[in-house]
Amino acid sequence: MSAFRLGLTGSIGMGKSTTAALFRDEGIPVWDADAAVHRLYAPGGAAVAPLAALCPAALRDGGIDRAALKDWIAADPGALARIEAVVHPLVAADRAAFLQAARADIVVLDIPLLFEKGSESEMDATLLVTAPPEVQRARVMARPGMTEAQFNAILARQMPDAEKRARATHIIETLDPESARAAVRALIAHIRKAAHA
Numbered sequence: 258m259s260a261f262r263l264g265l266t267g268s269i270g271m272g273k274s275t276t277a278a279l280f281r282d283e284g285i286p287v288w289d290a291d292a293a294v295h296r297l298y299a300p301g302g303a304a305v306a307p308l309a310a311l312c313p314a315a316l317r318d319g320g321i322d323r324a325a326l327k328d329w330i331a332a333d334p335g336a337l338a339r340i341e342a343v344v345h346p347l348v349a350a351d352r353a354a355f356l357q358a359a360r361a362d363i364v365v366l367d368i369p370l371l372f373e374k375g376s377e378s379e380m381d382a383t384l385l386v387t388a389p390p391e392v393q394r395a396r397v398m399a400r401p402g403m404t405e406a407q408f409n410a411i412l413a414r415q416m417p418d419a420e421k422r423a424r425a426t427h428i429i430e431t432l433d434p435e436s437a438r439a440a441v442r443a444l445i446a447h448i449r450k451a452a453h454a
């Protein structure tokens with residue numbers, strides 16, 4: 258039987274990575290879309306040659322320099338779509354390999370742009386991690402080098418939290434570690450119970 262696919266998402270600083278770690282603690286395999294892109298861009302990664310062909314300035318030390326890609330995206334309105342046309346099929350292949358290898362009843366797929374990119378149709382359920390806007394802002398602003406302008410620009414590119422809440426199957430508030438852990442355990446139990454009903 259194939260594993261139940263739980264898509265984990267949430268806006269910047271809402272607690273995706275922290276919550277993914279709570280699932281790993283419970284023995285649930287987690288696939289991380291951002292980590293997959295980093296592997297693809299690293300020396301030897303499958304995206305290096307095709308992206309270097311599109312944007313030679315992005316090739317640095319055998320890997321892809323994200324700052325150079327960002328410069329290209331800023332200068333050319335068509336750049337992101339061309340990058341995505343290379344990266345998305347490779348990300349999809351990485352995810353398919355993970356799903357093929359996973360020996361578990363439930364797997365978590367941590368996908369920051371899950372709702373923005375319409376990937377929810379490929380999930381059995383979605384889990385949104387969220388927190389009040391002032392908590393989100395304080396967490397992100399505490400990161401080294403983050404500015405108010407950068408934070409606002411990132412927020413403007415993401416679907417509003419309220420819209421994500423309306424779309425999600427399940428929601429976990431990441432206000433404190435112990436209640437988030439309890440919520441993760443309860444959700445795993447709920448999914449297992451439904452599978453055996």
Ligand SMILES: CC(C)(COP(=O)(O)OP(=O)(O)OC[C@H]1O[C@@H](n2cnc3c(N)ncnc32)[C@H](O)[C@@H]1O)[C@@H](O)C(=O)NCCC(=O)NCCS
Binds near residue numbers: 324327341
């Ligand atoms: C644009 C790049 C170089 C920026 O890299 P960087 O390390 O600075 O930032 P990071 O990846 O963490 O993203 C920063 C912000 O940009 C937004 N963003 C990233 N990729 C996309 C995208 N394809 N569409 C819309 N927004 C995006 C995210 O919401 C995020 O908040 C990088 O994100 C990239 O190569 N994106 C294209 C590949 C892709 O589609 N990735 C999404 C996961 S499949």
Ligand SMILES: Nc1ncnc2c1ncn2[C@@H]1O[C@H](COP(=O)(O)OP(=O)(O)OP(=O)(O)O)[C@@H](O)[C@H]1O
Binds near residue numbers: 275434435437
């Ligand atoms: N349940 C929780 N209780 C308390 N703090 C939390 C909880 N979950 C996350 N945090 C805190 O919120 C901050 C952001 O968490 P995390 O890095 O997991 O978010 P993220 O959604 O993965 O962020 P990004 O979108 O930037 O990748 C961290 O400082 C983390 O310690």
